[in-house]
Amino acid sequence: YNPKLADPTLYRQQSYIDGQWQDADSGATLDVLDPATGETIATVPMAGAAETRRAILAAEQALPAWKAKTAAERSRILQKWFQLLLQHKEDLARLMTLEQGKPLAESRGEIGYAASFIEWFAEEGKRAYGEVIPSPFSDRRLVVLKQPIGVCAAITPWNFPAAMITRKAAPALAAGCTMVVKPAELTPLSALALAELAGRAGIPAGVFNVVTGDPRAIGGELTSNPIVRKLSFTGSTEVGRLLMAQCAPTLKKLSLELGGNAPFIVFDDADVDAAVQGAIASKYRNSGQTCVCTNRFLVQAGIYDAFAKKLAEAAGQMKVGNGLEAGVVQGPLINEAAMQKAERLIADVKAKGGQVAVGGGRHALGGQWFQPTVLTGVTPQMDVAKQEIFGPVAPLFRFEDEQQAIAMANDTEFGLAAYLYTKDSARQWRVSEALEYGMVGVNTGMISTEVAPFGGIKNSGLGREGSRHGLDDYMELKYMAIGGV
Ligand code: ADP
Secondary structure, eight states: OOOOOOSSOOOOOOOOEEEEEEEEOOEEEEEEEOOOTTEEEEEEEOOOHHHHHHHHHHHHHHHHHHHSOOHHHHHHHHHHHHHHHHHHHHHHHHOOOOOOOOOOEEEEEHHHHHHHHHHHHHHHGGGGOOOOOOOOTTTOOEEEEEEEEOOOEEEEESSSSSHHHHHHHHHHHHTTEEEEEOOOOOHHHHHHHHHHHHHHOOOEEEEEEEEBBOOHHHHHHHHHOEEEEEEEEEEEEHHHHHHHHHHHHTTEEEEOOOOOOOEEEEEEEOOOHHHHHHHHHHHGGGGGGGSSEEEEEEEEEHHHHHHHHHHHHHHTTBSSSSSTTTTTBBBBOHHHHHHHHHHHHHHHHHTTTEEEEESSSSSSOOOEEEEEEEEEEEEETTTGGTTTOSSEEEEEEEEESSHHHHHHHOOOOSSSEEEEOOOOOOHHHHHHHHHHHSSSESSOOOOOTTTTOOOGGGGGGEEOOOOHHHHTTTTTEEEEEEOOO
């Protein structure tokens, strides 16, 4: 297979361990498929526990020299990695669309977003300030240092094949930690291209490792090995819980960015066109396959019909197709299981009395294309109220007043992102404060940026990524009491 890259060496089909490209010990491989065509576009190593152990040892060996560098030295290397991502944006975007399916414009956007974390943490690493505590003892001085946690592991999902890696690796490396990454088995090519660029940027061997293969075997080693001091995971709540349990015996620090069930509340006083625009951005990005995608539209009775009509019109106009084609805004879903989940949820809505305003099933293109769908008359008794859809399906629930909207919005085990549209500034504050979520978008459907803390509460996870807080997740506090002064 030829991915037709300007720089063919970004197309890597081996794990990156201790600065070396390596096959699996057994020689076994794993096929990578293009979700648009079903074609095999690469084979990568089916590595397991033994290769992972070697990567962890390499990260351990690389740690002393990496953390001994000044933050400014690490920053200069990370800046180079950042520049290389931007220089190779077109190739990286193409690889991403090939393995993940998202439209090329979104892939370019993700590479920019992925790079932004590297630049941000290259800068923040220099600002890992400690503190001096006014001492209650006249002969003692009390200070707090921030130090890197040590060897870290990352397990990342397929929906953002590049950004979910840099969002973890950049703060880790900036802090002085080293890392072993296990990318999603569906999308390893972006991860391996990032490793190639890490090597070119001068990130020393062992500091950043990527092991592809069997999730259970690699995950088992990453979570049980006592050398690993922290695990950062982005993925489903179910797997997050399992990994947390696996980390318990060695008491690793954890960052977990898990599932969501985002409400998008539209009040009667909202600007309906702005709300529809925000709804499209929040619902249909990556064909609905992001953890902050709206899962439930809660629409006030007075604006319900107008909003439903306009949203259905806009959804019906979206161009569906291969993400490499110009003008396509909806790529294929990641696999057949995702198609069936969307179908199942729609069938449940219909069986319980809801209606299809537009779309409603598989697209005429066949394959893994699904029609952008809007459902009306949806109620809390339907499965879409509780389950993460992860597809281009927008269910519209109706509410009467603010209290009811808040209660409905919070009636979920999840607490990642929430959105609300209203022109009333007092209500913006009131509702934002009452929402049990880690992030709230007010009159916007786009909340992600490297400068703000991303993360959830309740069953959506632990920790924050991005912003100055994202660096703290990779540092330990050390308190020193200095006596005899
Ligand atoms: P999704 O439903 O989005 O695919 P998952 O939680 O299944 O989310 O996958 C996210 C990441 O977790 C992927 O890298 C996947 O390989 C990994 N993963 C899945 N199961 C396990 C497991 N048992 N141990 C370790 N990693 C796992």
